[in-house]
Amino acid sequence: MTSVMIPQRRYRWRSWTAAVLAAAVGTVALTGVASAGTAQARPASAAAAESAVTVNSGTLEWGVRASIRNYLENFEHTAGWVEARDGATYDPGDPAIVFSDANGWVDTEQQSAELSFAGEVQMFGFGEDWLWFEDVRVTVDGGDAEIIADVIQSYNVKERRDDVTLATFELPDGAVGVEDGTLEIAAGEGLFTETVWNEHLPKLGGAATYGPPNDFTDPFSVTAELEGSTPGPGPEPTEPEPTEPEPTGPVPTVPAPDPDEAPYGTSRGTPLAGTDSYIAVTPGYALDPDGTTRVTVEGFNFNPGPAVEPGTGSGGIYVGLGQAADPDTENWRRSKGGVTGPGADLDYASPRFVAHQNSADGDVADAMMDADGYWKFELDVPGSTLESFFGGSAIDCLESRCGVYSFGAHGVVNADNEAATFLHFPGDGTEDGWPPRENENPDAPPTSEPDPLPADSQLTDANRGGLTEVSRSGRALTVGVGQEHAQQWVGATLHPDPAFISWYRVSGNGNITVTLPSGIAEGEHRLSVVDRDSELLGWLPFSYAVDQKPPPTGPPGENPGGVDKNPHGSSTGENPQSGARLTVEPAYELEDEGQKVTLTGEGYPTSNGGSNFGGAYIMFGWIDPELGGSWGPSGDGVGGHGYVYIEGEENQSMVSYPGNTTVPGFPTMDEDGDWEAEFTIASSRFTAFGQDVDCYTMQCGVITIGAHGQANAGVEVFTPVYFDADGSSIDPDARPVAGGQGGDGPGLGTDGLAPAAGAPAGLSAATGLVDGSDPAAARLVALIGLLIAAAGSLGLASLWATRPVPRS
Template sequence: MTSSRAGALGRRSASWAAVAVLGAATALVGASPAMAAPADITEGSLNWGFKASFRTYVSSGNGNPPIAASDGASINADGTFAFPSTGGSYDAETGETNATYGGTVVFSYPAHMFTITLANPTVAVSGGAAVLKADVELESTAFPPVDVTQATIADLTTASGNPVAGADGITGTGLAATLTAEGAAAFAGFYGAGETLDPLTFDAATSGGGEPGAPAVTVTPSTGVDPDGATIAVIGSGFDPEANNAAGIYVSFGPKVDEHWTNASVLQVTKWVSSTNEPTDARDTMNADGSFSTTLPISARYTDRNGNAVDCTVTQCYVITFAARGSADRSQDTFTPITFAAAAGGGSASQQIAATVLPGGPLTLSVAGSSVTLPAVANGAVTSGALNAATVADLRGSNAGWSLVGQSGDFVAAGDAVIAANNLGWVPSASVVDDPLVGAAGTVTPGAVADPGAGLGTARALCTSAAGASAGTFTCGAQLNLGVPASATPGDYTATLTLTLS
């Protein structure tokens, strides 16, 4: 078959945020019998949510909608995304996989100046290493564009039995994911390389050759299990009921140990599942198609048959399947991790908090009033008053420095009477506004005194803040001193004093 891809993405711009897709490196286990050549993938799906905290952050924004799926992709009930198979190839002999999936997911946050598009993920497995690639575009009004096609942008952490390679396909369940250096670069460093992402589950199946499918297990519940005890449901498929002379499999719960198939004494509970069994408390039946359904009573803490205490809230424990009667056949092995809820009345939890500090914030000026009336004064005397306070806020985040200067025009009265602007002087003052947030405080310096007669007819600094310490909020003021010449014509004079921030 010819693999298809979702339509090419339009060219977009941006250099900010973070979406990632994943990959990993560890040997695949449980490989099925060899096949002569790669086979076409005919069905499958990929489920992944990128990063739950990022979805929450974007969902709080003003996108319309904040998160959208299209071109075959859909949003699952838990907020993660499902991508349908569009083809690819799988080699059962080597495990080499190139599984392509279609669909587009768009994260939109106009108020924070970005749109991120993720499309067409591909799972590639070769030489025991697994990666997931995708097309990623970022659009922003603040930064240069980023546009990558099928970039390898994250790593998968695989474990024994996960992914599982079979005769007819490959399945990976809950594979842990971390952002790669290439992924971090693709998303302009919103998250750094090594950042933990959401786990990924994928499957890819071929038309097959009549061999049993790859063993797979679903456990309900597998997370948040009551540590004091619970009965979990275990559903299996793809097992071989005729393997090892129809001996069947063991379905167990406990930690993973070396040679687990001969070291069952560390396990808490085990059921024997085979095609010849009738259901009992210790046994269950495997169907002719290799499927089964059973239950296991488990708890987080127990004493194993060696007399050792096991705590599954400290040591990772699994629902484990393996060939019965100590068989060396590892093709029936699966490991499904089980996690327990925190004990009531105690415990601890951690959350990673992500925040975006937007670049290019404002440098602003505000003034407490628009006019000042000085007291009446006689010729040859000086009258004084307070300049309306000016507030400077430097929120640029660059600590680039700034200055606030003032200059006055001439004082003019009726009949074209004039008092020269230089007769207005000032005594500047400046202070830092207290900021309750933790951080390095900025500094501000008042301008030099300008005496009447050599005053504000030219631009003079009211206050300044030097580069490296200019961030924050500051108040600048001055005592105004107007000297009235002996020759001034009596009358009501006005002038305009202009403050300029740069």
């Protein structure tokens, strides 16, 4: 494709604190409003002047704030909704709430008004009323306007508060006008008052989520009839002019769209650095910039999550239309520190949810991955202008290229599943690089088995080809076909007694991952691969065993395969600044998979900056010793760059600060910062963030960092553990190597706090912890996150319901 220079956005937004707030619910819109957003005094006029006119009917249109409505209505995990009644009307997706039965007065000479409206509105999510109000009034005094209401209940105030000023507005000159007996008042975006953003609406980590500069509201408009106004006299009646009868010929038809202008072709992305996944959009070229184009979005070679029983999986990805600040780089990727929101590395419209294979959340997802990481759904592209999910300014796809982007859902950073594919509109400056229309359906997947299937007799040394076995995990066999076949469809057949398995699209790095049949027998097999024309590309032999585990890669004799282990001992890590200590027991000769350990924390900080929101995440992985004590998020560390941990909600847990309620059922620190928990270490070897980690040679351990995207240096602790008997197999210079299906290359690293060898903890397992082995608990951790948390490892910036309020 021809390289085309496209104008780029010139602003960047990299404040980690702002990122968390921005991603949480719909976020900092850079509107240029300088007001602090505090409540203004109610207009002074208490009665109508002589020049005032009575208003006896009419409506107010005001949606409070579009991003709040969008969030509560469109994401299942919020269990949210917006409802209007008793004189107010609203349906999900409407641009505003309509309040009826206007009453009051207006004075156009003084540019003032006092109006009241019928209607009640309830905005609900996470088991809480975010804002529930009635008896709405609009007051205007010169260039200032206010919307006032009686608040029945809100997120933080559970008692009625009357006469609350919800929002203030600055009006242009002449905003209050009357024409032909009809009053019209129109205002631009307003500001929540301090009372609303500080006392009523949700807060994140003690900070006002909707405080300045994120305190903007929707605009409002009033249309009303004035008392005594009647339509003016109409024109004098006239005799109708004689007319010729209408022709009775055929009804004209709408001309068919010009085939040379209709959307066409498939825009297929290229796997990003360290990944195999990519997205294809059909049609992807000549999309209608002024209307809606229905497209099919497909994902290939995504990491589908663990192979689990149907209905027990968790997690997934978000897929959305969006625009990167630097579309020709990978700076937008969360695994590379990318931030989302208006003016940030990536801004996007409302995303779709694609669940991992066999997910329990499949019924609320737009699609579910299969075992090969394939998924598909249809999407309406509304034109070249997109409304940002975060509110604020719109996204202009003619100003800079837009595309379809994917990233880990529920705040989980998952480099494997980050992908991007450009969309192409007439006028976006990329037309010179578009493919010719005659190739609009290239490389469609075959619809039938190869004919004929390769015979066993064809699998000779001469026909071996260049196939290689890249990796094997259970029934997932990754085969190297060759980069010369990238993006092509190939068919895999199992031998002996040829049995066709499926067609696979070769990834950008030349690999396919074949899911072997569930009834495959143990023993020696062969796999052949053909192209779409049934021509044999090659074959390879492989052996299969049930529950096959890779042999240890540590020094010979340290952990001979199949030898029973005797987990024992304990290990303690300490934060030298805060004194927080974490003891793990057992800590030596751990099992290679599913090792349960008891964690004992002592002296952890019990708050973060005075707020008890959150706590500490618990993970297992490796930290880079080259960064000393700055390995964590409070220093130089980012997940995958400084510390590498086993990804997936089921492999992580959390301990709360005293009084935090975001994760009910998980352990909580006492007032001294002490706590106990059980934790499951999934494996002695893993691949994450595109890096292979072998805990026989690399120093792995249990990691704690600040939860919910809130960095807290005091809770950053690393405690080493060992899979051999005495730790002698560890190479202090060993580092992760690029490999697997990951995202980034070797990280910048971070390091550990000096571990102190400790006596056995002598403490029992924690009570009440639902650990990472429980899929339901893992989903709980994921679903409480505000979906689009953009910063911090795991990034679960959460609001959670602790006081259920019945929907009325």
